[in-house]
Amino acid sequence: MTSVEATPSVGSHDPGLLLQVEGVDKSFPGVKALEGMRFDLRKGEVLGLVGENGAGKSTLMKLLTGIYSREAGEFWLQGRPLVVHNPKEAQEAGLSIIHQELNLVSHLSVAENIWLGREPVSGGFFTRPGEQVRRTRDLLARLGMALDPKAVVSSLSVAQQQMVEIAKALSFEATKVLIMDEPTAALNDAEVDQLHELIRRFITPETGVVYISHRMAELKRIADRITVIRDGHYIDTMPMADTSMDQVIAKMVGRAINTAARPENVRTDRPVTLSVTGLSTKTLLNDVSFELYRGEVLGFAGLMGAGRTEVARALVGADPITAGHITLNGTPVTISSPAHAASLGIGYLSEDRKRLGLMLQLPVSHNIAISSLSGRFSRSLFVNDKAVKATAEESRKLLSIKTPSVNQLVKYLSGGNQQKTIIARWLVKDCDILIFDEPTRGIDVGAKEEIYQLLNKLAEQGKSIIMISSELPEILRMSHRVIVMADGHITGTLPAQDATQETIMRLATHRDATTATTTITEEAGH
Amino acid sequence: MSSEPTAAAPAAPTVVKGGSWRERVQQLMALAGLLLIFLVFSVASPQIFPGYSNVTTILFSTTVVGLLALAATLVIISSGIDLSVGTAMTLSAVMSATFIVNWHLPVWLGIIATILFGGLIGLINGFNVAILGLPPFIATLAMMLVAQGLALVISNARPIYFDTTEHAGYIWLSTGSIIPGTRFPNAVLVLALAAVVAFVLLNKTLLGRYDISIGSNEEATALSGINTKKWLMIIYAVAGLFVGLAAIMISARLGSAQPATGAGYELQAIAAVVIGGTSLSGGKGTIVGTVIGALIIAVINNGLQILSVRQEWQNVILGLVILVVVYIDQARAKRAATT
Structure with a gap:
């Protein structure tokens, strides 16, 4: 693995770089999301950015567009410090991000979406739809996109919607850096090719793309260099041409794991x-x-x-x-x-406890008993509250759910104890x-x-x-x-x-x- | 995102006595409000207002809105709404008169048929909400219009009168008195009995438990293995039974089914529920609160009448009361959430 030669120490910066991120820290209560994070984007290149789930990619993107504010560290865009407070300012400064979840207004047309908030107006109030469509047509032609400016976004395929996002990003004259978060997640092979073609078209000696993806094969095709991050830390940057997929994966996951507690293999x-x-x-x-x-x-x-x-x-x-x-x-x-x-x-314990698991406004006892109310806890429709309380109390002891009482509303419990409450629900249901x-x-x-x-x-x-x-x-x-x-x-x-x-x-x-x-x-x- | 539980963890050991405490305060506030309003009118009109006969009148006038409010409470707790209770009551009353006056069914059979008819309307509402997935507001708005129209069609837009001798038993149900020598109207006892039934349903049975659970988090309840669609239909249908009972009480009181009335009752019923502290976002509410809410409305209407305030002003004042009560409740909830 050839690490990239230019590894500046924290604080210094190289005006020749298109985008430079140095020593960025960000933490949330209880979690250090980013620590000393850095990467740099050279002029005229596509930089692949990879990391596991939760490595800190989204946090980094949100910092760059001003959605979050950083605790430490600096950003430079084209050699100038980049300080923005919201995505619009970032776009005006030349940095556009295309998020994994598309941010389009589905009932509006392609043209309306692209110019949303920047509509051509006359007299400061009246919109000029004709002018808007004309500008859109010019833009789409310049980008080589076959899209109807008047088409309603909800009628487009996901790939086409993504093109609209890209067109929107590139409609800012200032755009020099395009950051794409998992752009191909919903695309088929032909559409991926099309997207890559668009990226190559966008790349000039003055611009660059940060391409976040999990897909090694794609990175191999489109990226010039690849930066690996892990658990909120910068790990390494390698030229794509002489780096194998396995090397990248090793860097992505290379943390020590305690395998001592591993379970016995299942008996066949x-x-x-x-x-x-x-x-x-x-x-x-x-x-x-x-x-x-x-x-x-x-x-x-x-x-x-x-x-x-x-x-x-x-x-x-x-x-x-x-x-x-x-x-x-x-x-x-x-x-x-x-x-x-x-x-x-068969019991399903959802990943989204608050939305799909718990009745937050109701007591722990109800949240434990809900699945077994009919049957175990009722006789001819009447609920046996004593049995509900007693069983909830048993579960509380068995799973050591930390709550002053099973009458406590479940929203006041910590995440771990909320999870135990749901586990208790399915254990009671047997x-x-x-x-x-x-x-x-x-x-x-x-x-x-x-x-x-x-x-x-x-x-x-x-x-x-x-x-x-x-x-x-x-x-x-x-x-x-x-x-x-x-x-x-x-x-x-x-x-x-x-x-x-x-x-x-x-x-x-x-x-x-x-x-x-x-x-x-x-x-x-x- | 994942940070919250960690942040919340240290707070866990403190006992936060949850819903029951808050609900009790809410009920006490509503009760205190009722007594306060009663006191104000008693001072304003010491001769007439607090007398036995006027208090009886107030209770009597609470019956219909009270029964409809019980129905609305069950639905609103599931985080739904029922706009059809007023005109569904009218249609059921027309059906009651049709059963008993036009078809000459025995009174007891007519009563059972009417209550079941109310339940059927509720079941249709429940089907539209749970199975067809229509928003409760829309489903019951449509039912409100359908029921109003059907009531007029079936009755040829004319009132149907009960015979004061042949159907005396029917009329007695509302205006008669089972307690000898008191002239205390049966309707009030019917409301009291219905409130007890609703209380038991809500607090002691699966229906109530699932109602609250669905209102608190419908998706989580479904994923907990509850057939929420079935139970929503049952909830709307049971609410319909209360509407059918209200239909009997109003037509017995008037001695007739009046097909052109009914609209507007649903708003009074919902107002009573809201004043009683039931949350329109579902998941919490009490029968006692709803009864107090219905009483507050009746007391205000009656008191203003005695003070010769014009009818139009009564609605203005009722509207302001709703604003004040709900504002106070929400302000208190917000304070509870931040401390």
Whole structure:
């Protein structure tokens, strides 16, 4: 690995660079999001920026556009200090960002979106739609985009909408630096080519592009250099031409992992509780098949948007499926709703506890009892409040949920204790299959450890657990087997002894599912 | 984003007595408000206002809005709204008269049929909200218009009168008195009984528990394995049963079904619910509060009448009361959230 020669010490800056970021710190309560972050963009180049989920890419982008304010560090654009307070100022200074989630007003036309807030007006008040359309047509022609300025954005494909975003960014005369966050997440191969063509067209000796992506193959094609960040720190910058994908991945994940606490590998004589074949949904999932053994923690790894949460939601009937068969303990089932899933003993613990998990305004006891009210806690529609309280109290002790009382509103609990409350809900319901989606998101380190031990204990007791997680250390520490997803496919299944940060990341960054699976099969054969 | 729980953690050990405490304060405030308003009118009109006969009148006039407000409470707690209670009541009253006067059904059967008819209207509302996914405001607005129109169509836009001798039992239900020698109207007892039923439903049964849970977080409730669609339909249907009962009470009081009335009652009912401290965003509310809210409205209307304030002003004052009450409640909630 050839590290780039120009590694200026913090504080110094090189006016020859297009964009320079030096020594940037940013923390949120309890989390150090960025520490001494830096990178530089040369004139006329495309810089690839890679890092795992949560490495700090989004935070960095938000700092650059003034959405967040930095605690320390400096930005230089074309040798001048860059100080902006909002995205508009950033654009006027010459820095445009195209976010992963497109920021278009879907009911307005292409032209209206591009000039939103900068509409040509006469008399300071009346819009000039004709002039606006003419300017848009000129702009689109200059960029070689075949788009109708009057087309309503909601009628366009995602790729076309992305073009509108790019056109909007380039409609600022000042734009010198274009930052693209996962621009190809929703694009097919032809559209990716088209996007790359646009980027090459934009690049002049005076401009540059920062291209954030997980897709190694694409970076290989478009980027001149690649910068790796990890856990809020700058790691390295390498010229793309003489850097291999494996080298990049090694830098992305290269942190020490405690494998001592790793679970025993699952015993193969255990029965299959859940078998899923060919699960597909309209928008993302394509032919997802896997098996879940009794007493197993099955990890689902993958990058954001790979389709892991979608598998869980489709499985419990929260989202409709277009194809697929589910077999539960040897019996084929069609799961129509989460209520149906719950009655079959499958509980889903959402990644978004506040929105999809908890009744925040209601007491802990209600949040524990809700799934079991009909049946265990009621007789002919009447709720037995004593039993609810008593069981909630038992759960509180069993899981050591820290709350002064089970009558406490659940919103006053810490994240870890809220998570335990939801776990208690499904334990009281006596579910055999538990699907944990990001079980420790937003939970402090100590509570994390408690949740891990709880999961281990549940698996020992014979519960089957699917654990979706974006944190590789968590996946490696907890899983008996690891399923890796990318773009709605399963790209590989790894037994615990083969699962490493590198093997998982390689599978997670594969664009094409079929090639990835073959790669792993070949490797397994060796 | 992930920072919040960490920040909240140190706060956990302090006991924050949650909803029940706040709700109780809210109820006490509403009760205090009711007593205050009562006191003001008693001072303004010491001869007439606080007398037994006027208090009875006030209670009697609370009945219909009170019953509709009970229905609205159940729906509003689920974070829905029911704009159709007023005209659904009118349509049910027309149906009651049709059953009993035109079809000569026995009075008891007519009563059961009317209550069930009210439930059917509610069930349709519930279907439109839960299954078709229409916003409650729209679904029940449409029902409000449909019910109003149907009431006029079925009755040929003319009142249908009950026979004072043949259907005396029907009329007795509202204006008669089961307590001998008191002339205390049965309607008030019906409201009291209905309030007890609603209280039990809300506080002791699955319906109430799911109602509150859906109102607090519908998606989370569904993901907890509750068939929220089924329960929403049941909630609207049960609310409809209360509307059917209100239809009987109003037509018995008037001795007739008046097809052209009814619109406007839904707003009084919702006003009573709101004054009683039930949150329009769902997830919390009490039956006691709603009854107090309905009483406050009745007391204001009655007191202003006795003071010979013009009818038009009564609405102005009621509107201002709603503004003040809800503002105070929200200001208190905000203070509770920041401390």
